[in-house]
Amino acid sequence: CRTEQRGQGHPITEHTGHLPYPPTRHDNDLRICTFNARTLASHENQAIFEEAIRGIRYDRDIKEHRTRVLLRAAEERKSLKKAKQSLSKNRTPMDAALGRTGDPITSRSGIEDRMQEFYTDLFRSEIHSVNRKKTQLMKNVWCTGPAVSLHGDDLVETDAYVYLGRELRCNGSIDSELLRRKRAAWGAFANIREVTSQLQDAKLRASLFDSHVLPALCYAAETWPLTKTTVSFIRRAHRALERALIGTTLFMQQKKNQSCADIRRISFLSDPIVHITRAKHRWAGHVLRRDDDRWSTRVTQQFPHPNLVRPRGRPPARWRDSIEEYAKMPYSTGRSTRSSSQRAPYQHWMTRARDRSNWKNCDPRGFA
Structure with a gap:
């Protein structure tokens, strides 16, 4: 896990002028660690952390600091693009998480226990209203330890969840996501089937198909590893949709001794693998x-460490x-x-x- 520490050693009360770094909610010597877009805080500074979140000064300070940086770059005739990029580079790396006493935690089990304690205290506070029925826990095979509890009840473990329209699994498998993409493609085709069945222009029909059905079939495909199984599944699903578009079936195609290339010349559709x-x-x-x-x-x-050795067999x-x-x-x-x-x-x-x-x-x- 990557950890970050901001505001340590330079509280906002020690500065009289403008800060050289973007203002944060925890400038009052509040030590914060970030783990995969989650935030940990020391127990002593929990009240300060909650009070800082309630404030509205943070967004205004960020806007003022951003304006100062851009105006300074414009006055010095520097690149505004580089000035915007510099706004997100004021970070100081830290080697470990901090415990309740402020001492660094280096062990894996200690970090897991500290995260569980922090989230239990955080969800009990008044500023966070958590739906306990919808809150679940997903972890991979490398994550061991006690169950995570919320208000005294253990969270239900799950193997997958849907985020931004894509199903994510802890083992990295996309088999169920491929089935979801296939169902989404047929659903998108059902919405335009009444129109495509009446169109006589093959190129216009193909353009309508490629703009509605193909994005549904290949949604988030830029993050997939293109294995032979994945490529074969996408091609089969696309060919079934292609036959439905031109009004034929697999039996009729085999009876007429037509190949997939012949169907493609009739439909004018784009190749889904090229799209991916x-x-x-x-x-x-x-x-x-x-x-x-x-x-x-x-x-x-x-890149892996040079001393690491791959296991036997072909790597995935x-x-x-x-x-x-x-x-x-x-x-x-x-x-x-x-x-x-x-x-x-x-x-x-x-x-x-x-x-x-x-x-x-x-x-x-x-x-x-």
Whole structure:
């Protein structure tokens, strides 16, 4: 877990002028640790933390500080984009969580116990109204320890939950999410089926399908590892929708001895795997060009320790494997060519993704 400490050693009362860092709710020497977008606080400063949350001065201070930084950059004729990026870089790393006495906690079990104590005290406060029926706990196989209780009752453990329209599982499996995408695609197709069945223009019908059904089928697919099973499932689901669009069935297709390529020439639909590949390409560029130190960027750029040894057997497919497959080609366009005049020096795909124009030329499927 990554921890952060803000405000330690420089309380707001010690400054007479403007602060050189963005004001926070815990400038009164309140020590805060962040664990995966969750907040921990020491027990002694709990009342200060709750009182600071109730205040409305925080949002106004942030706005004033942001205005000062942008005005200073404009007066000095500096880049406003870099000034905005600097607003999120005032962070001081800390090595451990803090216990009730303020001493650092380095053990894993101690951190888990401290988190459980903090959330129990926090949810008992008046500022947090928690629906106990909807509050559940999800943890992976590496998370051990006692059950987390809320108001004396243990939280119910769950294996999956839906967040922003996507089902997340602690084991990383997307099998159930693929079934949800298939049902969502058929639901989106049912909404336009009455219109598409009366359209005679095949290209207009395909455009309507690609703008309504394809996004529902490939929602959040830029975060999937493209395994053979995933690719096969998406293709089968898309072909079934394609046959329903043109008014045929699998039996009629086999009876007429038509291939999938023949159906595609009739329907004029886009390939779903190409759609996913382009989405992953765009998403990889967005992630690696970020400067606000998000978890998605840190995890993407993480490399295993050189002393670690992989277990026996083929490793599971990773998210970056489908990108490295074409980005590692040492050519300017990403396509294989025999002409040596078009070859470019090899660059790692993460290096190329930080340059927007270079990353667009790297896409083997063409511009999105």
